[in-house]
Amino acid sequence: MKIIEGHHEIDVPDGVPVWDVDPYDVNILQDPSDYYAELRSKGPFVFIPKYSILACGRHKETKEVFSDWERFVSSRGVGLQDFELEEPWRPRSIILEVDPPDHAITRRVLARALSPKATADLKEDFQIEADKLIDELLEKGSFEAVVELAEEFPTTVFPKAVGLKENNSRALVDYGAMVFNALGPDNELRRNAMAMGPTTVPWIVEQCSRKNLKDKGFGATIFAAADAGEINEEQAEKLVRSLLSAGVDTTVTGIGSALWCLASFPEQFKRLKEDPSLMRPAFEEVLRFTSPVHSFCRTANGDTEVSGVKIAEGSKILCVLGAANADETQWSDPNKFDIGRRPTGHLAMGTGIHGCVGQNLARAEVAAVLTSILNKVDKIEFTGEAVWRPNNAIHALDKLPLIFKTA
Amino acid sequence: MVKITLVEPGGKQIIVDAKEGGSLMQAAVAAGVTGIVAECGGSMMCATCHVYVNEDDLEKLPKKSEGEDEMLDSTASIRKENSRLSCQIKIGPELEGLKVYLPESQY
Structure with a gap:
């Protein structure tokens, strides 16, 4: 059987439309809404010949494939590559790219390190940093919000929360972009990301060892689990690596997208100012509306069936979370940004046993930034055009020129 | 459908029809019970x-x-x-008439 992008070619399943589209085309990655809508309209699944994969974008099937870990495994990679056929570019993740029962052990350790309680303890520190940063930006006038706020805040508070002794903001941001671009095909984005390896990977790996972590922080909690015999030393190092892989680029994206939404929909910002109790649901709506992780794959671990479609063992299925989050059968008026919505059930943080383990931290970081903005800023305005940055798995801003104004 | 009663801190009772196989959290959110927030959507x-x-x-x-x-x-x-997490309570016929109390706050 022929191999394509690291997985077996598959036959078009009966009744599944063939759609000659490239989901990793730069134009689609930058502005995916038409692609999302067309994907949903074609049926529960489409076959994409360029990569010989199935893709789904309706909420029902996307949720089913994404969360049913027994039929649709993560251990064969959550990108296009099938780890049963090829070795991944880095030693595989023991949280993201693993199935139960092994997954349950590592998941419990990370869930403990990043629990709502653990992240609530950081609330005051986060608020102090956020207030300082927003004051500086207010004083500055116009600023570039991706670098000066969305990246600046997480790369300030996150290394401290993990307990890193050394900070290297650039390496943290670049490593995240690498990990997520690596999930796509062998395209220019992936090749450029991989080219950052030599300057990024050694530093990241170095920070994961016990000696480079302080005795307080998420890292310390993980190594305490090693001391208790729940996991071994090598597993602890890999879990710290997972924190560094998925803990920065994602929150950078979440903060950037929240700012973009509030600048784009000033009436919603006004509503939030008037009722700050909407802050947490407002961030959920940002997640639903912008889907920072636009798609991840699963691999069928045996012949199976979803919504009447026969799926063959080894099939790669691109779960387009961004499309599912705009499914009109799941959400009323999905293309409207509405902070009063209760979008529980959106798939932006995944769902089920592989649901984002760092989501409490993401919410805590965003809450600090938004609290500060609600207290200090009356208007958020664009001072130039916002530009989205193509990435094989992340839908993030590249440029966001803004100004904060007071009345 | 399985009938479940949720009691708000003030004593008000809400009866929801919960779908078998789903979770109590999903049934409560679908019924618009605001005392269940369920930010993570059921990932525990x-x-x-x-x-x-x-x-x-x-x-x-x-x-x-x-x-x-x-x-x-x-x-x-x-x-x-x-105390339980309602996302981990799977609805089956044996839960007919189950009663749970909502806490003062969820976050």
């Missing part, structure tokens, strides 16, 4: 779908997993013996 990550199960009904529920047990340490309202 956020502890914002906390409920206190009526003492007499506790034996109807399977034992909680270690993950749920640890997550319950993070509830915003005080954890009690009868």
Whole structure:
């Protein structure tokens, strides 16, 4: 059987439309809404010949494939590559790219390190940093919000929360972009990301060892689990690596997208100012509306069936979370940004046993930034055009020129 | 459908029709019960779908997993013996008439 992008070619399943589209085309990655809508309209699944994969974008099937870990495994990679056929570019993740029962052990350790309680303890520190940063930006006038706020805040508070002794903001941001671009095909984005390896990977790996972590922080909690015999030393190092892989680029994206939404929909910002109790649901709506992780794959671990479609063992299925989050059968008026919505059930943080383990931290970081903005800023305005940055798995801003104004 | 009663802190009772095979959290969110927040959507990550199960009904529920047990340490309202995460309560016919109490706050 022929191999394509690291997985077996598959036959078009009966009744599944063939759609000659490239989901990793730069134009689609930058502005995916038409692609999302067309994907949903074609049926529960489409076959994409360029990569010989199935893709789904309706909420029902996307949720089913994404969360049913027994039929649709993560251990064969959550990108296009099938780890049963090829070795991944880095030693595989023991949280993201693993199935139960092994997954349950590592998941419990990370869930403990990043629990709502653990992240609530950081609330005051986060608020102090956020207030300082927003004051500086207010004083500055116009600023570039991706670098000066969305990246600046997480790369300030996150290394401290993990307990890193050394900070290297650039390496943290670049490593995240690498990990997520690596999930796509062998395209220019992936090749450029991989080219950052030599300057990024050694530093990241170095920070994961016990000696480079302080005795307080998420890292310390993980190594305490090693001391208790729940996991071994090598597993602890890999879990710290997972924190560094998925803990920065994602929150950078979440903060950037929240700012973009509030600048784009000033009436919603006004509503939030008037009722700050909407802050947490407002961030959920940002997640639903912008889907920072636009798609991840699963691999069928045996012949199976979803919504009447026969799926063959080894099939790669691109779960387009961004499309599912705009499914009109799941959400009323999905293309409207509405902070009063209760979008529980959106798939932006995944769902089920592989649901984002760092989501409490993401919410805590965003809450600090938004609290500060609600207290200090009356208007958020664009001072130039916002530009989205193509990435094989992340839908993030590249440029966001803004100004904060007071009345 | 299985009838479940949720009692708000003020004493108001809400009866929801819960779908078999789904979770109590999903049934509550679908019915618009705002006392269940469920930010993580059921990944057992956020502890914002906390409920206190009526003492007499506790034996109807399977034992909680270690993950749920640890997550319950993070509830915003005080954890009690009868605390559970409603996303982990799977609806079956044996739960007909189950009663749970909503906490003061979820975060």
